[in-house]
Amino acid sequence: xxxxxxxxxxxxxxxxxxxxxxxxxxxxxxxxxxxxxxxxxxxxxxxxxxxxxxxxxxxxxxxxxxxxxxxxxxxxxxxxxxxxxxxxxxxxxxxxxxxxxxxxxx
Numbered sequence: 001x002x003x004x005x006x007x008x009x010x011x012x013x014x015x016x017x018x019x020x021x022x023x024x025x026x027x028x029x030x031x032x033x034x035x036x037x038x039x040x041x042x043x044x045x046x047x048x049x050x051x052x053x054x055x056x057x058x059x060x061x062x063x064x065x066x067x068x069x070x071x072x073x074x075x076x077x078x079x080x081x082x083x084x085x086x087x088x089x090x091x092x093x094x095x096x097x098x099x100x101x102x103x104x105x106x
Contacts, residue, residue: 008048017041018057026088033058033072035090042076042083054079063100070096
């Protein structure tokens with residue numbers, strides 16, 4: 001049986017719970033993390049569904065290359081789950097470079 005991932009488009013402004021900065025919508029896809037500190041919240045099971053009850057901070061721990069771009073690798077500070085999200089065009093490039101200098105170790 002083929003399983004297709006569902007994507008719920010949620011691209012709205014928010015205040016980052018980690019750094020406190022105001023984050024604007026991305027306008028070309030759903031915003032799923034702060035472009036300033038790269039942190040996110042563990043709130044989705046499938047992108048945009050807001051069905052995960054953990055709510056912990058997803059802290060970036062690494063970067064992977066993906067289709068000519070990058071995916072940020074996160075670890076939840078509360079439950080330890082590892083998630084991956086595409087880097088956005090306005091993400092802090094210096095933070096991405098710093099993350100890429102430290103390979104992810106499992």
